[in-house]
Amino acid sequence: MAANMTHQNSITRRQLLSRTGCGFGMLGLAGLLQDEGLLESGLQTSAMADDNLAARALNPLAPQDSHFPAKAKRVIWVFVNGGPSHVDTWNYRPELTKWNGKSIREFDPEFKDTTGFFKNAVGNLMQSPFKFAPRGECGKMVPEIFPHLGEHVDRMAFILSGHTESNNHSPALFAMNTGLPRMGFPCVGSWVNYGLGSESRNLPGFVVMSDPKGRGLPKGSAANWSAGFLPGVYQGTWLKPTGEAIDNLVRPASVSAVAQRNELDLLKQLNNLHHEHYQAEGELAARIESFELAYRMQSSAPEALDIASEPKHIQDLYGINDDRCDHFAKQCLVARRMVERGVRFVQIYSGGMENQRSWDGHADIEGNHRQFAGETDRPVAGLLSDLADRGMLEDTLVIWCGEFGRLPIAQTGAKPGRDHNPHCFCAWMAGGGIKGGVDYGASDEIGYKAADNKVHINDLHATILHLLGMDHERLTYKYNGRRFRLTDVAGHVIQDILS
């Protein structure tokens, strides 16, 4: 591959055309032909071997070879938004029961008078309000709020020692998505599409779904799926939860399909006449073709979103029509249909903004987590089952992770909650390349801080890229005089959870 690269990079546009024998008029179709496998050679390049996108000018989303064979081809990330409490979900801390009611200063005298965000709200250490029971062959202790996900623990690798930079929602969300707690950097989905291209002709390579129950967008909104300094083509496509999922996909009411087809035929003819004078301008031809693709997209995108066409048993599997989780079930099913059609990276946000609108259980951690677990447990479990049944789970990576964890102490109030905790969070991954039924890393006995085999966000990102066949140190992009990476200057692949 590497040897080949040098050669391919030197191919000029004209050489390419003479090789494909199509002449200038077909220039804009080169990317399409390549996609269809009709272009034998010359175009297949790799962003990772060389971050010079000029070599991919004809089609920046053309599929790229990975650095090494990939275990996972695509990703579905259930973003558990708001900061789920690790000690009440996947990081069972039996010792916390013993510590229940004691001051955290007995455990850590350094602890200050603030929970980090709230002053005057420091409660005592608080055990989980949920019952835990062993599930699966691995015997993972699972809280009662995940009855369906508990079925899948033998497929999951649990990271129990995650830690991050900020205890503030938006910086932490940016950090989890881009590696840096600031605005303006490319998110994981953008890096993955930049690195691997897209396998779909008519759908986005990177799709984001947000809360459809009117609880808003995750904090920091669209910056969470921004391409940052990468070209805009790698940005996440946000499916609007209400109204038209994608802007301008629907013809104006006054224009019939036939009328529009006539318009496009005319446009093509006029543009071709114009193009005769400017045959050297490749983008003119590409633009001609872009109208044809847009025309096709008008039907292909709605088709991918059409979950009503799914059989009833599949709908039931996800929990569609179950009031509690119907909305999330639909999004999970859309996610499956998307990846099935070649979408590379899907992110679904559970919950919207802060407090009771997401997993941000400042008040009443028990009620909050029962609610959001209830909204997602059956749909995500259904997704795992469905992917497995279709043989897709083996090369689809499913991630459950939020922006940070929560403190083991109570945040005082009418019903006790828990405040943000950047020192420890938990996550699980399942599917492509993941060893099932294992725990990785550990927090201290009360779940205050990550202790053994600590996993930084950079490590998590390095591992995700690794599963997709990419070396996080080699996936770079030069911008304003510097080569940037998703993992900045750090990151280690978590080898122990790889199958």
Add this chain to the structure above:
Amino acid sequence: MKADAISCLKNRWRWINFSVLLCATACLKIHADERQAPATTSSPKAISADHAERVKQGTDLFRNDVRKILVTHCLDCHGGKSVKADFDLSTHEALLGSGYVGDTADDSQLVQLISHVAEPHMPLKADKLPAEAIESIRRWINLGAQYDKPLVDGKVERSKAAMQVTNDDRRFWSFQKLKAVAVPNVDHVEWCRTPIDRFVLDKQETAGILPNSVADKRTLIRRATFDVLGLPATDAEVQQFTMDKDSSAWENVVDRLLQSPHYGERWARHWMDVARFAESHGYEQDYDRPHAYHYRDFLIKAFNSDLPFDQFVQWQLAGDEVAPNNPLAMMATGFLGAGAFPTQLTEAEFESARYDELDDIVTTTGVAFLGLSVGCARCHDHKFDPIPSLDYYRMAATFTSTIRSEIELDLDPEANLQRQQTWAVRLSELQTDLKAFEETQVPKQFAAWLPGYNTSDVISDWETLNVLEISATNGSTFESQGDGSWLAVGDTPNKDTLTITAASRGHIAKSLRLEVLTHDSLPQKGPGRAPNGNFAMGDIKVEAQPRGTTDAASDSVKLASAVATHQQNTDSLSVAASIDHDPVSGWAVDAGGIGKDQAAVFEFSKAVNTEQVPSAPGVRWTITLALQHPNPKHAIGRFRLSVGSKADLPASVGSTGTDPAISAALEQAKLTGNRSSVAWKCAEAWFATSLPEWQAKHNALSEHQAKGPQLQMAKVMVSSEGLPKMSHHADGRGFPHFYPQTYVLTRGDVHQKQAVATAGFLQVLTPDMTDVATWHVARPTEDSRTSFRRATLANWMTDADKGAGSLVARVIVNRVWQHHFGRGLVASPNDFGVSGDRPTHPELLDWLANDLIEHGWQLKRLHRLIMTSSVYLQSAEHDEGRADIDGENRLLWRWTPRRLEAEAVRDSMLAVSGKLDRTMYGPGTLDLNMTRRSVYFFIKRSQLIPMMMLFDWPEQLVSIGQRSTTTIAPQALMFMNSSQGRAYATAFAAQLPIDSTEAGVTEAFRLAFARLPSGQEMQLLSKFVEQQSELYGQQGSGNGRTAALVDLCQTLMSMNEFVYIE
């Protein structure tokens, strides 16, 4: 998040997201920074992306392992006691300089020697090192042979010292001072119109190619109009130019365009990209900056008035210091504060957030004016350019106390001067009028009135006490309000006790009244000084003593009962509680009494009567008020004391008699008849106020004064020092906005502070031995509001002789060139450093930069030079042969067509549809249906305008020197399906004749392209109109022909010809 945010969400979707939908045939023409990347660039030794991590690992390994091995086995002979074999490993530098250590362990002679692969085996005459030790050294060398410190104390690691900037560094092409450049001689001199042409042709001739000839006139005027105005040339303009046989016809077109106010709108937008300008804070709250738009107005005016570019730079950095009285210069400082800032911060993030903010300013300043990535030196010396980290912090220190402020500015000083003068004239008239009345009429009338004055006339139920002294245990101070009342001023103590000495003239007093009064200066208008306007008077004590008697002791006056206009409750906060024995419980007035005047009356058990003391002219009172409530600051804001001569007076406010001081003056004036006495003057002045004529004149004057000159001021967001900070969300937690010192930080980490940084310049752009005092602007006075550090920086920046001016001129010339040709002479407009592109025509760039400076930094002259050159006038004709030699047209042998930017696409659609609203200036809007030019979209960072994003609008987070130009299917969807696109097409069609297809098509082409359709086009379009008319007719949807023409217009606006500059 707030509820209003929810409504924002529906627009948050960005069209660009959609771009990913195009997977098969998208054509990305990369213009952005990565273009300069790599495969071919022979940049300096590449720094691996994991460099920092490797250094860390290497240093750890050294500290934990390798140091001990080297010290134990090697150091004695190699740098410790002696240096054998010229091999010194006492410092990192000496080791690397020895030649014994290669880039990797495999190339390392040292490893060969200690592995006993090569002779002499080391350590000499000793055992071979353990395998683990050798492996450690191998790994350590592979990680770059890092040291944490030298092995021998006292040795200095020179390479660890700050980067030295040398004259060698200053010899890099862009850092050199501009020198005179000779215009080259060329063979085909007949092609050349300007010196530019000779430079360009010279390179072409060397490469063996020749340029294109001149394009046709219609193409030229369309090209120039898009370039300069961002709008299509109208048919009439095209016709006029085509017919104009004058030899200066083209120059006239160029001049006309440069005079158009739309020029400023177009070129301001180019600079807004560079300045990362937006009108909201960004991050999760993304609050608006509603007064930031003045910066955009400044840019438009600056370009239109051809503000010299050096001044343009100076004003953006320090307009508030160099031209504080010029509102445009103040508006220009919006540049510094235009960056994103996270307003939701916790205390732990305050300081790093401020350093991030300084970083945004330094980075943008460096890139925008100098084309240098100064920001890369935040964590360490710059990897490629000779910019030490220290230089970064010196520049950051320049902005130490610079913050965003919102101030009132006079944007139209002339009109305001007029207003001020008119007002002052009238003021003077009114004052003269009143004065004349007081000097002529009042004395006469007063002298006539006084004899009839009777003291008892002014005695009411209440006699206001004449306060002689107020003492406060905690230092409260009071000011007389002229009506017998006293207002607390200054800091409010948490607790206080007031002792008031006062006098009354009457002989009988049966009760004491305490009025607590409102005032605008008090919290919630008072009457108390607590934040909620309340007070709490725990206790009141009264003593009385006949006046004029010095020997008589004060008698304590027992208070029998108390009533009040309002009391907070009937218990511990009642007025009765003020005369109980508890000094804490007492009268308070919350629960309905805040913001209103209140009064309490304390009835005496026994009347105070001094009738028996004939010599006593009244009573001297000592009244003590205890304000000891545990709730802090529950003091009284304004009070008045009076005594009542009757029993059972109700608690009420007001109805006091004359101010006791006046009564005394009247009495004395009458008694002495001395017209020059103070008492007489005082009494006369009081008398005047009772005259209706005086009142009328006085009211007219007061009203005029109160109205003021009514100067028209605008609120403007500026960046300056010492002005009130622009408040935001983090203020609630006490964010300080700036810290008095900027420190040099290790690795950019606020927890690793080194020395305090002092403001300074980039050494590489400051010739050796230059006296930096050349640029220094001293603070005019010690207490001047700003530090003049920015004015100093601006001086250096624009000094083409000794400072950074040569580079500043090169950078702006290149930006202007780039926007005319689609590519700069330097293809990396924001990077003129070592890893940026080299200029294709360095001599031309310098010649133009010199010309710019020599002619007063005027950009319009530069535009004109460029646009009248043969290079600019070339046709776009392509040629295989020349393309073989120069496929990318770096040598400029043809005009390269390019797509219009987002704004120009939309503005052209609006212009052609006849809907364009050409109103200039003022606040922008988020309304997608607005019809002003796109530069007037409000730039909200979380809600970027979808249609703009679709066509590669920047994210407005960092400086962008050149936008990318993507061609993606969602753009096509916009033309096909968007409601705006359809609306523009409908308006366009409404301008067409409807009866004749041929006439309609002809007119449509005239409007859209300023040309006639070709025969082939006419045939296609006529057929289309007939076909669509029939189709719509069959559908029965109104007039089929009207709808067909809308389709026709929509199609024309979707054409490549519509969105490409040829």
